[in-house]
Amino acid sequence: MITRTANLDISFSDEQAMILDSAKVFCRDKSDITTVRSLLKSETGYQNDVWAEMIALGWTGLALPEQYGGSGMGLGATIPLVESMGRYLLCTPFITSTIAAQAILRGGTNQQKSRWLPSMVEGAVATMALLDNEDWGATQIRCTLTPKDGGFVLEGKKLQVNDAAVADIFLVLASSNGVPTLVVVEAKALPEGAISNNTLVDETKRAGNVNFSGVTIKADAILANAAEALQDVRLIGALLTASEATGTSAAALDTLVDYLTTRKQFGRLIGSYQALKHPTVDILLQMDSARTFIYHAATLISDAHLNKDTEIACRMAKAQATDALLFAGDRAVQFHGGMGFTYDCNAMLYIRRAQWAQHQYGDAQHHRKLLAPLLLD
């Protein structure tokens, strides 16, 4: 007999509310749609001065403990930031760096944390190098770590490493004798030509394949507690992607509503047609559910190893948020008619983001598959 007690905690502190308000204003001001478009073909995909301002504002330290130079507000405080970034398609290495910092925070020894976290608070870019096979749902790890000359050597290529070209630090998932390990590799240790940029469907994002073959590391670059850190980081990655996607669904909705309230056909504003109106309402409802989940997860998450309720919350958030964005992007294109088929129409940005976001840290079906035993058995 199944006995479920669903966790229904959701709260939002005044501090988080202030962060949300100021993040929204910041992202709106720094990332109007013309700026977003001007960055599409740029090398790094972001504005250095905006990233510098975010660092100066303390955002990179928000989730990290004070002893490492952070402000100790916990990961929950970054959710309003990331949601706002998604709302205005503001890209920087913030998200991937935040995830990588959590990997070190959760998996590192005190020494490892002291060595890397303070520099990350100050803006060193760190990124996760997790994927090396067909999908996030695959469990096999191809990249290996083997002892060599008193140290270790990596063998293998990692795929779609976010912001690889600008990263100072890589957290690489490798199999050491079949055991998953996370190792820290500094960019300067990479040989020339190790990074080859991906061409992503989402032109606002940057990623690359990174060949770590032959890179040697010392034992102190292996995170002490990889197993738990890895579980946490995959869920945190899912949650932050969900938060960003939720913001982007709202952006797609706003763009769509603008068109539905200005474009006329047959003498009427097209938003008066229910074939358009009702699915648009559905986007709102789906987005709202996603938003509920990200703040539910933000409420539950702490610096401790994620418990079952938090895992459920993160997976539900990811499943809901990326499905909502897929629907929003898809309908945003269709409901713009011929205009929707153009590169000029902003719906293009959202439908492309949706395809990218669904695969970051696992698509909806992947998370539902992992939810099933948590909810049904």
Place this chain on the structure above:
Amino acid sequence: MTENSQLAGQQSMESTELSDFRKGIIDWIKHNTPADPGFLLPQTFMEVGSEQVLDFLREWQYKVWSAGYLGMAWPKQYGGGGMPRLFQQIADEEMRRARVPICFNVIGLGWAGPLIIDTGTDVEKETYIKGILNAEDIWCQGFSEPNHGSDLGSIQTRAERDGDEYVINGSKIWTTLGNYAKYMILLARTDAQAERRYNGLSFFLAPMGANGISTSPIQKLTGEYGFTETFFTDARIPASCIMGEEGHGWRIAMHTLQYERGAEAGAAGGVSILSIVMDDLLKMAQDVERDGQPLLQDPITRDNLVKFLIEEQALYLGERRVGIPALCRDYPNSLALSGKLRGTEFFRRMRQYALTLQGAPGALYVGDDQAVDGGFWQRAYLNNFSTTIGGGTSQVQANIIGEHVLGLPKD
């Protein structure tokens, strides 16, 4: 209607006062829930189709109220408990969980009552509130007409002033509890010439016993009874029955619908609709087998169940998020206005899926001893349409959200 274990997650944080209260009601339920009467009890307040059921439910509601578990947040002087709303929420939650019989006088408890308390005169409160709570006075609602349902603003039933009376002519339909009600909240046209059709409407607290009012029961989708067509033939009601002023009826009716759709709080409480939740479906999926294996082990079934569970969880969490203003600023009223649409449509699809999972016995109905759970789910699915149609259809709800939350143009 959709709220379920609203407070379950809070239990850990509950003060001793609240948890003592919770223990109290759990204990009360245990000792006071009536035994199975041997006839089918309704799953919703829209299914009271016989005197036998009526008497049973009347007695039960009286008992709940006498014990102090109904109208807990309503003013004491009119028969309520004068307590913070939280207590009623806890009481409702425990009654829902224990699946006690419903408190059926919902048009009084849920919409006429709060309307009178929030906007009525002292005399109206004095006259009506207590009878609503103790189930002595059953209420019904006369809004819809045969030719005007969703388009409520066009209703044609006339109310003409004649001295200190109004004379009513016309007919209403889908009147839930119409044949048992003592009072009706009635929307009628007092001015057929009004420039804007909404301005010609007035709102009455009408006595159903007046000469010239008659009802005729209508058989529902499920084969049971529960609502009526209601006819007015030169029916005379005292002029003092009007609520507010002549011509203000539309505004009052809209206010009433806010309670009905759950967008505005104020109801007396009590459980008006048996809650059938995912746990029930999971249990069924555990019990129902294919080739000797519980369906709960089938991968496709599991994925569908998880989808429903995500949706259910979003529903309950959304009800909590409404209480956090900083998280509701972006699309104001979005959560509040969408609660009915979300909840009722979710339960409709979830109940339909239950029938799909049953396999061949899914084709059996109440009365067949091979029916799964005695046909419980068949009844539940069919009855669920009362919530997706009544109180404003899902399509109309979607229009309201599109127009009022997103600012989309009217049709």
